[in-house]
Amino acid sequence: MTSDTYFCDTYSQLLAGQLSGIKRLDLSGGLKEFPREIFSLADSLEVLNLSGNQLTELPADLHRLHRLKVIFCSDNLFSELPIALGRCPSLDTLGFKANQIQSVEAAALPERLRWLILTDNALEALPTEIGNRPALQKLMLAGNRLQKLPADLAKCSNLELVRIAANRLTTFPACLLDLPKLAWLAFSGNPFSAPVDANQAPASIIPELAWESLQLGKVLGEGASGVIHEGRVRQHGNGGQRVAIKIFKGDITSDGRPSDEMDACLAAGKHAHLIGALAKISHHPLGLHGLVMPLLNETYQALAQPPSLDSCTRDIYDSGLAISAESAAKMIKAASAALTHLHKQGLSHGDLYAHNLLVDPTGNALLSDFGAASRTSALEPGALAAVLRFENRALRILIEEITSRCANVGELSELLA
Template sequence: MTHTLAQLRAGQLSGIARLDLADDLTQFPREIFDLADSLEILNLSGNQLEALPDDLHRLTRLRVLFCSDNRFTELPECLGRCAALTMIGFKANRIERVTAAALPPLLRWLILTDNRIRQLPDELGQRPHLQKLMLAGNRLQQLPASLRQCHRLELLRIAANQLVELPQWLLELPSLSWLAYAGNPLEAQAEAAALSTTAPIDWSQLSLRHTLGEGASGVIHQASWQPPGEEARDVAVKMYKGQMTSDGSPLHEMHACITAGRHPNLIEVLGQVSGHPEEQAGLVMALIEPSYRNLAGLPSLASCSRDVYADGLRLSLPVAMGIAGGIASVAAHLHRQGITHGDLYGHNILCNDRGDCLLGDFGAASFHATTDTVQTRALQRIEVRAFGILLGELLARIEPGPDASDLQLLKDLQARCCQPQVLARPGFEEIGALLSRFAAMGPPTL
């Protein structure tokens, strides 16, 4: 819930652990310090703040701080003195300057998306707990070489910057699993011809109905499409917002969806919206059956880079392997097209009770060369680690029944996918073959 300044000043919020305060603030309310004994999460996003108090460290229990959509021009150095602070979010400000003094010692999750940052301090690599780093939509020309020391770093968003290369040390980070770098000069863009092969669908042929879902990059509607001379059909239409997201540019997402082409485990793209009265970009896609649902929920503040699954979720072995096999197959397909998904997670997988699955959300997708190079293999094997994490989550939720020996091949595969030596991991072609071999072995539960 959103709190008010009046509630805070009246003492009505005493003892709360989380404060969400969006009240057109221009100054930090000193009354927040009255909550020091309990306050752990402070959300001051959507105000007009330009600074934080030097004595912010008095909030000794503060673990999470959000100050997105404000007017900061530098990351406040008072943050570095907050001993318990692990997560910082300053998306969509005007930040140009980030100093070492602004980085708290226990920093685990840093969001600086959509600012004006040209350089990051080398001391960023001296934060050993760093697990999630979101820097899309800035002006970075290089990353601090010290990040090679961040062996726990799993998710990195550097899309829409000015990077001209991916350093070799980045491709060797042992835990990196989710990488987005689209919209930089370094990116090997797919040929523009891919866009021209997608049929335009005139806006006048579409009638939007109710909203099916909304994400950072756009809104998905159920719609009716009336092609000339044909019967109307139900479709899904995603209209892109055009704003920078934590993953990168929504237009890069649209490009990746089109370039991905067709595969049984992808949502079919029917065409690109043309003739919108406000020139808004959009895609027309096949409508998914209502029997499909998200495999998992988004990571929480506590889980950081791990999905949250429903309590008590159990999967039969055939269903779990259906999901794993489908995702391995579509990932291999994407890699052949020169695309890394960048966000291979359970929360981006739709599945039904039979284990049929669809991989969605290309917001973090990036392009790489289709030739077999050391860099290409490394980028693909980074994504293999994400699959290994997913496979482990599936194995952990298989309902009782299979003998441990029946699952050993899968456990061995999961370990290989997650091993720290990036290039020693199997590719998705090999993973798919191993999963097919497991199915052919015919353990009793299959």
């Protein structure tokens, strides 16, 4: 079934009153107005996805959807965050990526706000009142025009993940320095994070491969910044080298700019527990960025899945996962060594999660994905200390998650001693 067919079928069912009792509704098909029929679902609807339309406003009585927890309106035409959102009693997650939002009024922020996505807009400021949303855990602001963050953001003591890459921040935001739970921060592409010597040549120059020399295969995985395919580098006389090919989704991702990710991948250099890059891709027919990377053995799999709407900032593990003490020790040591290496290279990872740790059945582990990585060499000492503290908190969380799934914690402790 195509997306257009799905939209037509779902929209027809909505108009006919055939969706009574549903908890999630997805409508993406060029809508220019909010369908009033959605209010007939008020007693059950919890997740409303209206992304990929042409909406410019939401109805003032949106609060009638009294059970609504999550609303996605990405890829629409909003120029401001709708005030109606702030009156929704159960709403805690707002997704308004890739609109034209220039301003956010305090009244548009629900009292229960937990997760705010305003990536890739034209936002120049946030309201001071965002500090009065104590449940806020996840704040995604990459790709805007922010020159500062409100000081009251320091009051958001539950904030754990922040994305402020690709903005216009000239100094590291002081409001982030002492947040007690912050663990995942991306800040590349701001004036304050630019290398002191922007023209400094890296130790080794990554080669380029023309798109025409690559053969794309099946999809291996997809993250916030791009899609990874199996592929080959075409060579005369044989089938070519098998590689992994990452194609970035656009100029701005949830974490920042693809160009900054490629820069971090280059600056990281080689390490036994990092997945680096073999080459940059040039001459893509659509002008997209891309990287050619080593193709891992199929036995390597992500240790967990990314966070869900409910878990917000915590990865989702297989409920039956049991890790041997030996494997757990290898994973922990690998993650720790990779992170230490990055810090020595003047980088933060920004996304140290189990879903970015690829492991094989014996516990061999590789840290992947530089989408949220940032250069730290230009940071003032206080900011650098804070960033390293955030990174170490992410590492502690990962270690705790691995340890909680270890079959023999006592043996693990001995192996890590």
